[in-house]
Amino acid sequence: MIKIPPYLKKGDLVGITCSSSKMELATAEYAAGVLSSWGYHVHMGITVGTSFHNFSAPDELRLEELQDMLDDPDIKAIVFGRGGYGMVCLLDQLDFSRFRKNPKWLCGYSDVTTLHTHVQQRLGIATLHSLMCSGITPETADNAYVNSLRQALRGKASRYAFAPHALNRPGQASGVLVGGNLSLLANLSGTRSQPDTRGKILLLEDIGEYRYNVDRMMYNLKRAGWLDKLAGLVVGAFVDSRETTTPFGQNEYEIIANIVKDYDYPVCYNFPSGHQVENYALKLGVQHKLKIGPKGGMLAEEKD
Numbered sequence: 294m295i296k297i298p299p300y301l302k303k304g305d306l307v308g309i310t311c312s313s314s315k316m317e318l319a320t321a322e323y324a325a326g327v328l329s330s331w332g333y334h335v336h337m338g339i340t341v342g343t344s345f346h347n348f349s350a351p352d353e354l355r356l357e358e359l360q361d362m363l364d365d366p367d368i369k370a371i372v373f374g375r376g377g378y379g380m381v382c383l384l385d386q387l388d389f390s391r392f393r394k395n396p397k398w399l400c401g402y403s404d405v406t407t408l409h410t411h412v413q414q415r416l417g418i419a420t421l422h423s424l425m426c427s428g429i430t431p432e433t434a435d436n437a438y439v440n441s442l443r444q445a446l447r448g449k450a451s452r453y454a455f456a457p458h459a460l461n462r463p464g465q466a467s468g469v470l471v472g473g474n475l476s477l478l479a480n481l482s483g484t485r486s487q488p489d490t491r492g493k494i495l496l497l498e499d500i501g502e503y504r505y506n507v508d509r510m511m512y513n514l515k516r517a518g519w520l521d522k523l524a525g526l527v528v529g530a531f532v533d534s535r536e537t538t539t540p541f542g543q544n545e546y547e548i549i550a551n552i553v554k555d556y557d558y559p560v561c562y563n564f565p566s567g568h569q570v571e572n573y574a575l576k577l578g579v580q581h582k583l584k585i586g587p588k589g590g591m592l593a594e595e596k597d
Contacts, residue, residue, distance in 0.1 A: 300448030303332030310338035311349035314377020318342025324426035375427040376403025406473030411486040419578035452593040464559030466525030472496035479510040498529030498567030504541035530567030
């Protein structure tokens, strides 16, 4: 049985940390101001606005700060500054004993997929696949996607419509939502963080990958059994695609459609999730219903 962290109320404390790549202090400060305007107190970690090569700080400091925020009973949610790379360097050194007893919402995507997947698989605790501080800007602060984070933290059940797509495979499915960034999921394949996807709805998205590499990663998932017994598949944005001198011959959606052609579960493409402005907050580890028809479809959280 999945454990749902407590939803937030006004006056609760939210932590901001950069457990992966570095980010500008001003960007995080703006996001902190938006979170404050929602009625929350904000604690800004010392990894915000600092740099150590591509990371925000050395592994030891990033680990210490994330561990402190996981352990702190006063912090009710952690909104990560940005993704990039670095979470996997910390994962096996984190102690989740206090977090298991007093879970909180972990909010982010991209490199945070590593943490999401580990927490759901090993601890049975729900997390929030959502934009991070880097996505809360003066241009986006009032849009539906930032607001979806606000609503999710408050406990509102999500219900998102999506447009039709030529490759969509119609149908209906119910299952726990898992997944996130394809390259991170493929890298978790064969580790103790690999999720059990049987009967689940799997979310996939990515950025900046060579198309042949998307094909290779999808074959990785297929050969490892990730795709065999899914309830459904939700394919989000694949942006900033890269090609070799000789084009691969298929775009990302065509690649994925080819890999899953022998399965019969419903599949939707171009769902508003991923490395783009259109990035809805999704509660991973929580039961969802997926409906796909000729006029588009809907992904909705199922309440008990």
